[in-house]
Structures are given as structure tokens and as C-alpha cells.
Amino acid sequence: MDLSLIIMQLLSGIALGAVLVITALGLTIVFGMLGVVNFAHGALFMIGAYAGLYLASLTGSFWWGLLLAPILIGAFGMLIEFVLIRRLYGRSIDDPLLLTFGLSYVLVEGVRIVFGSDGIPFPTPPQLIGVLDLGIGFFPRYRLFVIALVAVVLLVLWLTLEKTRVGLIVRAGARDPTIMQVLGVDIGRVWLAIFGLGVGLAALGGVLAGPMRSVNPEMGALVLAEAFVVTVIGGLGSIVGAVVAGLMVGISISMVALFAPEMATIVMFALMAVVLLIRPQGLFGVRGRTA
Amino acid sequence: MPKSGSTPKISRRTALAGLSASAALLAMPRIGRAAxxxxxxxxxxxxxxxxxxxxxxxxxxxxxxxxxxxxxxxxxxxxxxxxxxxxxxxxxxxxxxxxxxxxxxxxxxxxxxxxxxxxxxxxxxxxxxxxxxxxxxxxxxxxxxxxxxxxxxxxxxNPHMTTAAVARQTLKKGMKVAHLVADYAYGHEMLRGFKRAQAAIGADNVGEILHPFGAADYSTFMPRLMSMRPDVLCISNFGRDQANAIKQAVDFGVKQQMKIVVPVILHNQRLAVGPDVFEGVVGGANYYWGLxxxxxxxxxxxxxxxxxxxxxxxxxxxxxxxxxxxxxxxxxxxxxxxxxxxxxxxxxxxxxxxxxxxxxxxxxxxxxxxSVLVLESKKKSAMANDNDLFAILANDAGSDDMLRSCGELGHTT
The missing domain is CATH 3.40.50.2300 (Response regulator)
Structure with missing residues (x-):
């Protein structure tokens, strides 16, 4: 097996991992800070893809879709938090889980009614069509762009959380919401923003995945499973964990595809099983955390 | 029946007997009406x-x-x-x-x-x-x-009919053929059909990759498929798998190097991913309205x-x-x-x-x-209207020779 093939395979794995990271990120942030297991995450990913497609065709540019869809769907996420999820804080973890599970059905069915259950084509932006010659092989320009964009998003997110006052409040709020309230912080607004951010990230993942896959109402189901696996491997609630685990899963799938392609899907779950056996809290998780 | 308690003369047993008798009576005319x-x-x-x-x-x-x-x-x-x-x-x-x-x-x-x-x-x-x-x-x-x-x-x-018809239109002696196949009955049957047709034509098999059924991402299979350097890539899967696999193969520039062929080209999937992606893809079909x-x-x-x-x-x-x-x-x-x-x-x-x-x-x-049709997906500029999806490359009339023999399927006659 020659080296260039292995490098190309590694690159495919990183590109795949980038999409996994972005979808798992929203899930893990919402769980880590709000203690809400968002089962509608996959459906919101799908809604994001549709919104991106719709906005792109409305404005005539993919870039507007990419920018506006996460903002719009993020705002929709805030509405969901404000109207539905908010009422369930302080109850058992199952309640928001069941609520979002039901919500995912409503969203998928809603899209089926509005856009039909057949898939819709999502064209690759013209600037990113085609392949780039890397010397050792060809790689789709669009996938390289996805890797770069995800890296930028991660950097911005990290800087915001670690270096700004807003980030400080968010991190403190996740650790001890009661003290935050005593200190005069409106924790409700923080939660609203966090849920919106999580949903916005799901939508961003959907728009990014659109040109790589066909857009259809069921596209979120598989993504939800993948995002959960990544989140569990990385440790529930851990942002670093989601990034490391996402790339790990992407690269594992890609490498296994090289030697035993029919095992490519299973490897993700095998990896999760191994991690759970050795480190039940996940790679970067905190032991005994129940949100 | 609120009054049943006040009429003790009818026992439960007689009531049941009476009920079932009347039920039988009701059912009778139904039998007569069956015709x-x-x-x-x-x-x-x-x-x-x-x-x-x-x-x-x-x-x-x-x-x-x-x-x-x-x-x-x-x-x-x-x-x-x-x-x-x-x-x-x-x-x-x-x-x-x-x-x-x-x-x-x-x-x-x-x-x-x-x-x-x-x-x-x-x-x-x-x-x-x-x-x-x-x-x-x-x-x-x-x-x-x-x-x-x-x-x-x-x-x-059946897979034997479609793969043979498609292979006849797309494969030539000495061509190199690679396969991307969904790992379940449908994919395996199509692969078997293609390999048999390939052997008859004299084309060479350069590799097979089995992918999990219902996979959303095919990018990880592409570098290896490209490295096999085939002339033709046969993608044997169904439904959205077909749409996603072809779309991603095209993203990786597969069409510049090889022809994409499918056992059955799906009308709805072609609609779902658009003309540019499917352009030039050849596949079999039972029916196309353009007939x-x-x-x-x-x-x-x-x-x-x-x-x-x-x-x-x-x-x-x-x-x-x-x-x-x-x-x-x-x-x-x-x-x-x-x-x-x-x-x-x-x-x-x-x-x-x-x-x-x-x-x-x-x-x-x-x-x-x-009959088996072989269709080629049209270029966007060649489409007369939104329904004008395919060009008919062949319309092979039906005959028993297209099928595996009765004996091969285990029938005695």
C-alpha cells in the first residue's frame, strides 16, 4: 500500500471528522451547560440544510445561506428553549429528552409537508466545485473548505469561551447556576443563548453537509447517532472531547474503509464500546457527572 | 343491557346460544354473496x-x-x-x-x-x-x-437482466472495471450479475469495495477506487445510497477518469441530486416515460x-x-x-x-x-424540459435467454 494513498485516506478522514465535530459540538455544549440531551439535534441539522438551501436560492448565493441559516435556525432554537425547554429545568433529565424526541418527529414531518419527502439537490458553490491537485492525489475543494471553516469556528468558539467576559459567565453558569443568580447574573438569558448556539451549530453542520450529501427529511437521523457516539467518546459536555473524538472517529472510519470497507460504519460503535469499557466517562469527561 | 338482572328466566347460556345462532344467520347471506x-x-x-x-x-x-x-x-x-x-x-x-x-x-x-x-x-x-x-x-x-x-x-x-444489458452497452474487451457495492442482498446480486457479464465480455475486474447499507458518506472509499485506475466504476446500490455515492464520486473527480455505471438508474434519485451530478451516468431501467x-x-x-x-x-x-x-x-x-x-x-x-x-x-x-432499457443521464443543456432526464441507449426485447436457466435456479423442469 503506497504512502500517498494512506495520506489521501487520512485527509478524507479529517474532512469527515470535521463535519462530525461540528455536529457533536452543539450537542455536547447544550448537554454540558444546560443538562439537556437534545434529541432534536439531528432534525435541527436537517432543518439547517433546508434553510441554507432555501436562503441560498432566495439570495442566489451559497454564502448567504451559510451565514444566515445558522443565525436564523439558532434564533428558532432560542424560541424552542423559551417556549418549551425552559419549563422543564429542574425536572429529571428524561423530561427534556422526551420533549426533544417528540419535537424531532414534528420537525421532520413538517419538512415533509412543506418540501416533500423526496430529496432536493443542493449544488456545491461554484467557487468550490472540482478537485485540487495535492501532488499525491486529487481532493475535492469543497471538503478542504469544510476542514478550514470548522477550524475557524472552533478557534472563535474557544477564544469566546476562554478569553471573553461572556465566556467567563457561561463557564461559571455551567458550574454553579445558583451562585451566578446570587451574583446578579440573569442565568435564564445565558441558557437561552447557549441553546441557541447549540442549535445554530447543528444548522451550520447541516448547511455544510448539504453539498456533500443529498438533502432529505431523514438526513438528520444518522447524524444524530453519529453525534451521540462522538459525544460519548469525547465525554458528555466536553468541548475538547468532541473535537478530539470527532477527528478520531472520522480518521478511524477512513482507515478501516481502506482495509475492510464493509466494517466502516461499525468501527465507530466499536470505538465507543472500547472507550466506555476503559473510561466510562469518555476521554475528556468528568466522572460521576449527571448534569 | 341494564335490564338483564331483572329477567332471570333467560340464563347466560341460552343467551349465548341465541346470540351465536343469530350471528350465524347474519353470516349466512355473506357466504351466498361471495360471488x-x-x-x-x-x-x-x-x-x-x-x-x-x-x-x-x-x-x-x-x-x-x-x-x-x-x-x-x-x-x-x-x-x-x-x-x-x-x-x-x-x-x-x-x-x-x-x-x-x-x-x-x-x-x-x-x-x-x-x-x-x-x-x-x-x-x-x-x-x-x-x-x-x-x-x-x-x-x-x-x-x-x-x-x-x-x-x-x-x-x-432481476439483477441478471439489468447488469447484462448495462454491461453490453458500457463494457468492452480488456477494459478495467471496479465495483462499489452495497453490502446486502441487492448489492451482492448486482455484483454477481456484473461479474458474470464482465467475464463474458472479457473485461478485467480490478477491485471491489463493499460499503455498509445506508451510508451517508462515501468519501473514504474514493481514494482507493481512484488508485485502482479503472475505466468503468460500477456502483451497485439503491435509493439514496445511489444518489449520495454518485454525488460524492463526482466531487472527487471520478468522472474525469472513468465512466460511472449503475445496474438500475433511478428516476427519483436523478431528480434528487440534479442533472450535473448524474450527467453521463449509464444504467438499466424497466421503464422510462420517454419510451x-x-x-x-x-x-x-x-x-x-x-x-x-x-x-x-x-x-x-x-x-x-x-x-x-x-x-x-x-x-x-x-x-x-x-x-x-x-x-x-x-x-x-x-x-x-x-x-x-x-x-x-x-x-x-x-x-x-x-424488455430491458439502458439509459444515459442527459446533460442539463440537452434537456428539452424538466422531465427529459435520460437518453435511451438500448431497448433490448425480452427473451428467455436474458434469464438464468431454470436448471441454474434449481427448478427441475
Missing amino acids: DETIRIGFPTPLTGPFAAEARDQVKCAELAVKLVNDKGGIAGRKVELLVRDDKLNAGEAATRTLELIEKDKVHAVVGALSSAVQLGVNEVTRARGVIYVSISQSDTINEAKDFSKYTFHEAL EPQSKTAADFNAAFRAAYGGAIPTDYGAYGYSGVASLLLAMQAAGGTDNDKVVDALEKLQYDLTKGPQHYRKCDHQSVQ
């Missing part, structure tokens, strides 16, 4: 799940077949009713629904199923109960002796469909729903009713021409002998 009772056809199909688009077309066309017969007064004076059930693309679900259709709804025959595993599930049930089943799934394990029964019919094309200039039957079928569904055109899988139900109804007409053995006999003798040209069920395995 003009509605003919019920069960139709399990995956209305939910990844093949929902194809399934809905099947239902539309099956309903059209029933409507056309009823408009002409039904069969021997009896109306026909279609009972559609969602099999959810799950063999267990399909078996349960089929059992209900037979036991509870008392259907006279079953037509339907789309996936290979599901048709086997349906067939298990219908075979055990001696109910006629016309399968419209493009997999033919059902025709092999071990799963076959005299009540089992297969209206759809109408060459076939009077196709023109009539299209016209009937347009009239019923506001000017829309029937798709490949829709045509299966139509011919599956309509051929069965023709046989019932010939048999003068729903007597199972007479209908089986009539189906075996039937020469029918419903959507695209003459067809008949082969005696030994009940496979429908029919």
Missing part, C-alpha cells in the same frame, strides 16, 4: 423510510391499475379494492402486515414490496398460506427453487397516468406498481374470478403488454420475461 364480493388486493410497500419516494409512485400506479379496471365494470362484475400497507422497509413488519391482510382483511392476492429482504418476508407468509404474490422488488432470490412456490410471481426485472415515441403501450400508459394525476409522468418504480397489479387483474379476468389455481394457471398462460411491450411469466420460476 359478487369485492376483490381485495393487498399492497405492502415502504411508504416510510429511504425508499418512500419510489413507494409512493408504486401506490399511485397500482391505484391507477385498479381504477381502470373498475371503470370498465370490474372483474366478472366484482369491484376491485387495493389495500395499501406500510411495510416500513422491514421484513418483520412486512410479514406481520401481510399476515393481517390475509387473515383479517381476507385479501385474494398480494402485490408489492420494494426491498429484496422484504419481498422474502412477504413471500414466506403468502407461500405458507397458498396466496398468490406478485413481487415488484428487483431481486430474484424469490425465483430460486428454495424460496419459490407456485403462488410466487416476479414482475420486476412513448417508440411504444404505443407506453404512450397509452403515460396518457392514463397524466389524466389521473394532473399531467405528471409515471416513474420506473411506478410502472412496476402498475404492471404488477394490472397483470394480476388480467389473469383474474381470464380466470373469471379469484379461484387461486385458476388464476395461477391464467398468469402462467398470460401474454400481456401493459407499459412497454410484450411480457409473460416464465413457466418454471414465474419471472416476467420483458
Whole structure:
């Protein structure tokens, strides 16, 4: 097996991992800070893809879709938090889980009614069509762009959380919401923003995945499973964990595809099983955390 | 019955006896009326799940077949009713629904199923109960002796027919061929068909990659496929897998290096990913509406469909729903009713021409002998309108030579 093939395979794995990271990120942030297991995450990913497609065709540019869809769907996420999820804080973890599970059905069915259950084509932006010659092989320009964009998003997110006052409040709020309230912080607004951010990230993942896959109402189901696996491997609630685990899963799938392609899907779950056996809290998780 | 307590003269036992007697009386005229009772056809199909688009077309066309017969007064004076059930693309679900259709709804025959595993599930049930089943799934394990029964019919094309026709149009001696195959019955059968056709033509196999069924991402298979440097890449999968695999292969620049070929090119998937992605992809098909200039039957079928569904055109899988139900109804007409053995006999003798040209069920395995189309997806600029998707490369007339021999399938005759 020659080296260039292995490098190309590694690159495919990183590109795949980038999409996994972005979808798992929203899930893990919402769980880590709000203690809400968002089962509608996959459906919101799908809604994001549709919104991106719709906005792109409305404005005539993919870039507007990419920018506006996460903002719009993020705002929709805030509405969901404000109207539905908010009422369930302080109850058992199952309640928001069941609520979002039901919500995912409503969203998928809603899209089926509005856009039909057949898939819709999502064209690759013209600037990113085609392949780039890397010397050792060809790689789709669009996938390289996805890797770069995800890296930028991660950097911005990290800087915001670690270096700004807003980030400080968010991190403190996740650790001890009661003290935050005593200190005069409106924790409700923080939660609203966090849920919106999580949903916005799901939508961003959907728009990014659109040109790589066909857009259809069921596209979120598989993504939800993948995002959960990544989140569990990385440790529930851990942002670093989601990034490391996402790339790990992407690269594992890609490498296994090289030697035993029919095992490519299973490897993700095998990896999760191994991690759970050795480190039940996940790679970067905190032991005994129940949100 | 609030007063039952105050009338102790009627014991519970006599009451029950009386009730059952009157129930029997009520049931009697039903038996007498059986001759003009509605003919019920069960139709399990995956209305939910990844093949929902194809399934809905099947239902539309099956309903059209029933409507056309009823408009002409039904069969021997009896109306026909279609009972559609969602099999959810799950063999267990399909078996349960089929059992209900037979036991509870008392259907006279079953037509339907789309996936290979599901048709086997349906067939298990219908075979055990001696109910006629016309399968419209493009997999033919059902025709092999071990799963076959005299009540089992297969209206759809089979992998052997489509792969041979496609290979004849696309492969030449000495060409290098690579395969990307969905790792389940459908993919394996298509791969077997392609490899047999390849061997006959003298093309070389340079590699096979099996991918998990229902995968969303195919990027990880592309570098290896490219490194095999084939002239032709055969992608043998179905539904959204076909759309995603072709789309991602195109993203990786596969089309610049090799031709993409599929055993069955799907109308709805071509619509779902657009003309640019599918441009130049070649695949087999049972039906394409564009057949109408060459076939009077196709023109009539299209016209009937347009009239019923506001000017829309029937798709490949829709045509299966139509011919599956309509051929069965023709046989019932010939048999003068729903007597199972007479209908089986009539189906075996039937020469029918419903959507695209003459067809008949082969005696030994009940496979429908029919023409196979080979289509090439058109370039966007070459499309005359939104429905002008494919160019017809070949229309191979049906013959027994297209099929695996009866002996190979394990039939004694």
C-alpha cells in the first residue's frame, strides 16, 4: 500500500471528522451547560440544510445561506428553549429528552409537508466545485473548505469561551447556576443563548453537509447517532472531547474503509464500546457527572 | 343491557346460544354473496423510510391499475379494492402486515414490496398460506427453487437482466472495471450479475469495495477506487445510497477518469441530486416515460397516468406498481374470478403488454420475461424540459435467454 494513498485516506478522514465535530459540538455544549440531551439535534441539522438551501436560492448565493441559516435556525432554537425547554429545568433529565424526541418527529414531518419527502439537490458553490491537485492525489475543494471553516469556528468558539467576559459567565453558569443568580447574573438569558448556539451549530453542520450529501427529511437521523457516539467518546459536555473524538472517529472510519470497507460504519460503535469499557466517562469527561 | 338482572328466566347460556345462532344467520347471506364480493388486493410497500419516494409512485400506479379496471365494470362484475400497507422497509413488519391482510382483511392476492429482504418476508407468509404474490422488488432470490412456490410471481426485472444489458452497452474487451457495492442482498446480486457479464465480455475486474447499507458518506472509499485506475466504476446500490455515492464520486473527480455505471438508474434519485451530478451516468431501467415515441403501450400508459394525476409522468418504480397489479387483474379476468389455481394457471398462460411491450411469466420460476432499457443521464443543456432526464441507449426485447436457466435456479423442469 503506497504512502500517498494512506495520506489521501487520512485527509478524507479529517474532512469527515470535521463535519462530525461540528455536529457533536452543539450537542455536547447544550448537554454540558444546560443538562439537556437534545434529541432534536439531528432534525435541527436537517432543518439547517433546508434553510441554507432555501436562503441560498432566495439570495442566489451559497454564502448567504451559510451565514444566515445558522443565525436564523439558532434564533428558532432560542424560541424552542423559551417556549418549551425552559419549563422543564429542574425536572429529571428524561423530561427534556422526551420533549426533544417528540419535537424531532414534528420537525421532520413538517419538512415533509412543506418540501416533500423526496430529496432536493443542493449544488456545491461554484467557487468550490472540482478537485485540487495535492501532488499525491486529487481532493475535492469543497471538503478542504469544510476542514478550514470548522477550524475557524472552533478557534472563535474557544477564544469566546476562554478569553471573553461572556465566556467567563457561561463557564461559571455551567458550574454553579445558583451562585451566578446570587451574583446578579440573569442565568435564564445565558441558557437561552447557549441553546441557541447549540442549535445554530447543528444548522451550520447541516448547511455544510448539504453539498456533500443529498438533502432529505431523514438526513438528520444518522447524524444524530453519529453525534451521540462522538459525544460519548469525547465525554458528555466536553468541548475538547468532541473535537478530539470527532477527528478520531472520522480518521478511524477512513482507515478501516481502506482495509475492510464493509466494517466502516461499525468501527465507530466499536470505538465507543472500547472507550466506555476503559473510561466510562469518555476521554475528556468528568466522572460521576449527571448534569 | 341494564335490564338483564331483572329477567332471570333467560340464563347466560341460552343467551349465548341465541346470540351465536343469530350471528350465524347474519353470516349466512355473506357466504351466498361471495360471488359478487369485492376483490381485495393487498399492497405492502415502504411508504416510510429511504425508499418512500419510489413507494409512493408504486401506490399511485397500482391505484391507477385498479381504477381502470373498475371503470370498465370490474372483474366478472366484482369491484376491485387495493389495500395499501406500510411495510416500513422491514421484513418483520412486512410479514406481520401481510399476515393481517390475509387473515383479517381476507385479501385474494398480494402485490408489492420494494426491498429484496422484504419481498422474502412477504413471500414466506403468502407461500405458507397458498396466496398468490406478485413481487415488484428487483431481486430474484424469490425465483430460486428454495424460496419459490407456485403462488410466487416476479414482475420486476432481476439483477441478471439489468447488469447484462448495462454491461453490453458500457463494457468492452480488456477494459478495467471496479465495483462499489452495497453490502446486502441487492448489492451482492448486482455484483454477481456484473461479474458474470464482465467475464463474458472479457473485461478485467480490478477491485471491489463493499460499503455498509445506508451510508451517508462515501468519501473514504474514493481514494482507493481512484488508485485502482479503472475505466468503468460500477456502483451497485439503491435509493439514496445511489444518489449520495454518485454525488460524492463526482466531487472527487471520478468522472474525469472513468465512466460511472449503475445496474438500475433511478428516476427519483436523478431528480434528487440534479442533472450535473448524474450527467453521463449509464444504467438499466424497466421503464422510462420517454419510451412513448417508440411504444404505443407506453404512450397509452403515460396518457392514463397524466389524466389521473394532473399531467405528471409515471416513474420506473411506478410502472412496476402498475404492471404488477394490472397483470394480476388480467389473469383474474381470464380466470373469471379469484379461484387461486385458476388464476395461477391464467398468469402462467398470460401474454400481456401493459407499459412497454410484450411480457409473460416464465413457466418454471414465474419471472416476467420483458424488455430491458439502458439509459444515459442527459446533460442539463440537452434537456428539452424538466422531465427529459435520460437518453435511451438500448431497448433490448425480452427473451428467455436474458434469464438464468431454470436448471441454474434449481427448478427441475
